[in-house]
Every structure is written in structure tokens, then in C-alpha cells.
Amino acid sequence: MRLATVRYEGESRAAVLNEDRVGLLGAPDLGALLAEQDWSALAGRPQQEVAADDVTVLTLVPRPSKIMCIGLNYRLHIEEVGAEAPEYPTVFAKFARSLIGDGEPIQMPAISERLDWEVELVAVIGRTVRNASESEAEAAIAGFTVGNDVSARDLQNRTSQWLQGKTCEATTPVGPCMVTTDEVGTRPDLAIRCEVDGVLRQDSRTSDLLFSVPQLVAYLSNILTLDPGDIIFTGTPGGVGQGLKPPVFLNAGQTVACTIEGIGTLTNSCAPAGR
Numbered sequence: 001m002r003l004a005t006v007r008y009e010g011e012s013r014a015a016v017l018n019e020d021r022v023g024l025l026g027a028p029d030l031g032a033l034l035a036e037q038d039w040s041a042l043a044g045r046p047q048q049e050v051a052a053d054d055v056t057v058l059t060l061v062p063r064p065s066k067i068m069c070i071g072l073n074y075r076l077h078i079e080e081v082g083a084e085a086p087e088y089p090t091v092f093a094k095f096a097r098s099l100i101g102d103g104e105p106i107q108m109p110a111i112s113e114r115l116d117w118e119v120e121l122v123a124v125i126g127r128t129v130r131n132a133s134e135s136e137a138e139a140a141i142a143g144f145t146v147g148n149d150v151s152a153r154d155l156q157n158r159t160s161q162w163l164q165g166k167t168c169e170a171t172t173p174v175g176p177c178m179v180t181t182d183e184v185g186t187r188p189d190l191a192i193r194c195e196v197d198g199v200l201r202q203d204s205r206t207s208d209l210l211f212s213v214p215q216l217v218a219y220l221s222n223i224l225t226l227d228p229g230d231i232i233f234t235g236t237p238g239g240v241g242q243g244l245k246p247p248v249f250l251n252a253g254q255t256v257a258c259t260i261e262g263i264g265t266l267t268n269s270c271a272p273a274g275r
């Protein structure tokens with residue numbers, strides 16, 4: 001099943017995507033749908049069917065209670081930044097105001113000159129989970145989407161804590177839809193790519209993850225409770241702009257297209273920041 005948050009006739013709705021048709025659900029967004037215990041059954045009973053052309057896809061989960069992120073989790077990316085393979089996951093977070101949807105502009109922060117791309121497999125939590133084993137963690141994953149952990153490298157590298165470079169307003173695209181785990185499993189082996197203005201920059205497979213998604217969910221759930229609708233960025237593969245020689249960063253007007261096989265493509269252009 002492909003689930004999304006869409007706008008139809010001015011209203012936000014959770015929805016099931018089927019090729020050229022969209023099934024509208026009662027919940028106002030995917031996060032609200034996942035908060036229902038029987039969300040999977042509810043998603044199988046749309047209230048109304050409309051043409052795909054009549055809806056606009058919005059931010060997948062507009063206000064997750066948590067946006068957890070993992071750094072340094074693809075073997076090739078660890079090599080390109082010159083880091084050692086970590087014993088524990090590197091964990092950071094974002095705030096909801098950083099999120100945008102497919103097709104929305106990435107608002108380039110006025111205080112950064114080094115904005116970089118990071119395609120990522122993003123896990124969406126489907127049930128409350130705390131102190132989970134790996135198998136309990138697997139059962140708590142609702143599905144996967146595509147994310148672009150756009151990073152202001154100059155801000156990120158000012159201090160040992162990355163947060164300021166990772167959560168700038170309206171810089172983090174997520175979507176366009178979530179594919180449920182019955183279709184892609186919980187340890188997906190999918191092609192993952194990022195193109196900037198049509199130039200292939202990142203090209204890997206999600207099976208290159210050092211810490212698997214169930215391992216990450218179990219690990220995080222031992223820190224705090226994960227709730228339905230929480231999203232977890234699982235790290236980016238090699239090929240980020242900072243790792244190129246010389247480094248390359250995003251300019252206003254450029255378009256970043258992030259694709260994960262079987263899930264979809266997330267496309268966003270860079271807009272100079274307003275004040």
C-alpha cells in the first residue's frame with residue numbers, strides 16, 4: 001500500500017495512492033491515520049475515490065512528535081568523510097518546521113553558503129514502541145519513504161553538535177508517499193539515488209546500511225518511546241557535495257531529485273531564503 005498526505009478541495013487528507021486514482025481517508029494526514037490502532041484496515045476502506053490529478057501531495061507527516069536522524073550509516077559515506085566505522089549509531093534530531101513535501105521549495109538559509117544534499121531511506125513508525133527487541137522493532141515499522149536530509153555544512157561543522165546545520169526552516173523534503181512493509185520488508189535492499197540538475201551524485205543500495213532499520217528502531221526505543229507517525233532518517237550513502245574534490249554545494253534554482261526504487265522520487269528546487 002502507498003499512503004500519503006494530500007490536499008483535496010483545500011483540505012488536508014490521509015490518502016491511499018493507486019496509479020491514477022486516490023482513495024481519501026478520514027484522517028487529516030498520515031500521522032493522524034497511523035495513530036489509529038487499526039490504521040491498516042482503515043486504509044483499505046477509503047471514504048471517497050478521486051482522480052490523482054485532482055490532489056496535491058503534501059508533507060508526508062506534517063507534525064511528527066519526533067524526527068530522529070542517524071549519521072554515518074553507509075559504509076561508503078563513512079569512508080568519504082574519513083570517519084571510522086562507529087560502534088554506536090550517531091543520533092541527532094530535527095524539528096517539524098524543517099519539513100517540506102515533494103515539489104515544495106527548499107528554502108536556502110540566508111546564513112549558510114554550503115547547502116548539501118543527502119538522500120535517505122526514511123522509516124515511519126506505525127505503533128508505540130519502547131525498549132524493543134529487534135523483532136518488536138520490525139513490527140513497529142509501518143513503512144518507508146524517501147527523505148533529503150539537506151544539510152548546511154558550514155553551520156553543521158561549527159560545533160560538535162550538528163543540530164544547527166540539520167534543522168533549518170523548510171529545508172528537509174520527505175515523501176512523496178510511504179510504502180508499507182508488506183511490500184518492501186523491514187530490511188529493504190533497494191537502489192537509492194540522488195541527482196542534482198540531472199547529474200547523478202549518489203548511487204547506492206539501502207542494504208549498505210551499517211545499522212539496519214530494525215536495529216535502529218530497537219536502539220532508539222531504548223532511549224525513549226517511539227510513537228506512531230515518528231520518522232527516522234537512516235543515514236545517507238556516499239556522494240554528498242562536501243565529499244567531492246573540490247566540494248560542490250547547492251545554488252538557488254537547482255533541482256534535487258532523490259529516488260528509492262519501489263518507493264518513488266522526491267523532487268525539490270532550491271529557493272533563496274526570504275527574510
Ligand code: ZN
Nearest residue numbers: 118149235236
Ligand atoms: Zn543525513
